[in-house]
Structure formats: C-alpha cells, structure tokens
Amino acid sequence: MNYILFVSNKESVNPYYVAAWKNLAVSNGVSESNIKFQMFSGTEKTYMDSNEVNEYCKGIVVNWMGQKDDKRVLHILKLAREKAIPLLAIFTYGNDKAIHLLTDDSADQIASYMDNGGMYNIKNLYLYLLNKFLKLDVIYKNPETLPWSGIYMPEEDNVVEKEVFLRSIIILLCLL
Numbered sequence: 001m002n003y004i005l006f007v008s009n010k011e012s013v014n015p016y017y018v019a020a021w022k023n024l025a026v027s028n029g030v031s032e033s034n035i036k037f038q039m040f041s042g043t044e045k046t047y048m049d050s051n052e053v054n055e056y057c058k059g060i061v062v063n064w065m066g067q068k069d070d071k072r073v074l075h076i077l078k079l080a081r082e083k084a085i086p087l088l089a090i091f092t093y094g095n096d097k098a099i100h101l102l103t104d105d106s107a108d109q110i111a112s113y114m115d116n117g118g119m120y121n122i123k124n125l126y127l128y129l130l131n132k133f134l135k136l137d138v139i140y141k142n143p144e145t146l147p148w149s150g151i152y153m154p155e156e157d158n159v160v161e162k163e164v165f166l167r168s169i170i171i172l173l174c175l176l
Contacts, residue, residue: 001033002056004129007048007076008063009040010092017063020122028138034130040072047072053079059102059133062089063114068099077101086133090114106132112143120144 006021008014018037025032038048053060053076060080064073068091077099080087086102088110100107113125120141127140 001031002058002134003033004035004133005038005053005057005060006035006063007038007040007060009072010063010065011039011041013063014039017122020119021126024123024126028127030130030136030138034134034136035126045072047075048079050079053083053085055083057083057085059129060085060087061110061114061129062087064089065092067091067093109143116143116145118144118146121146 006017008017014037018039021035021037022032024030025034036052038052040046060076062073062076064070066073068074068089073089073091077087077089079085080101086100086106088098088100088102088107090098090111098107098111109128110125113121113128121143124140124143127138130136130138131140
C-alpha cells in the first residue's frame, strides 16, 4: 500500500501529529497506514533504515528541531534523492528553514500548514498529502493563519477568539 512518511524529532508535538492523523483517518474512512511515522528523540543518534523508504513511499515530510546539516536529515535526503521520492524538510534553526525535492507550490502549501499549526491545519496537511501524493479522492482546505491567542475548546477545530467565546457563553446562559 502506498504511503507518506512523516519524520520528526520534535518530541513535544509528535503525539499531537499522530493523534491528529488517527482521528482524521477514522473520520474520513482512509487507512491509517496511508501515513507512517518515524519519530526520533532529540538525543537519538540512529539513522533511518533505508528499507523503510521503499517503492510504496510516495512522499516524505520532515519536521525537524535543528538545522539542515543534521546527519540523520542528510541521510533521509540522500534516500529521497536516490529513490526519486518527493521530500519537504522544515527546520527550526538556521538560515535555510526548508529544503525540498518537489514543486515550489507544493512545498509552500505544506510549509504553510506546518508553520500555522493547529488541528485545522494539521488535518488539512494530511488531506493535502493524501490528495497530492497518493491521489486519493479527499477534499482539503487551504491553510489558515490562527490567532496568536485565544481559548481552547475541545469541540472546536481551532482556537476560539474571545468574542466568539463570549457569544457562546451568553447563548448558553440564555438557554438555562
């Protein structure tokens, strides 16, 4: 089965990305194996096994805490080049925040989802990847810039701004 490989060493957000995918896969009726995760700890020095990147891998997204000269990332980049797999790697530090082996439009779209963050953008990142690289008939929405601050409500996809929250509280109080 074809899949997208998601690689990260950001220990604090890795569970968030995995949970968002599992939720999205169930709610959209797609196989959880359409996206595979390879998570590294910040201190781990192991390299990705080249067998994990096989002919069924149709794209690689790297979300990396650090710079592009990390040997583990360079190894992944080498594998992607050798096997002609589209790749986008986004880095936290350094002058070059991204490297990619795909069209500029796709790279910009993926980077925008990741830069803006939030459940809405992460879910649509996955839908975009499924649509563009696995050619699945799923609908994605463009990235949205989220507010810098707001109120988290679990039933909402995004952070709720103060005005929306206050309106919902007033409506709730009127119903009581």
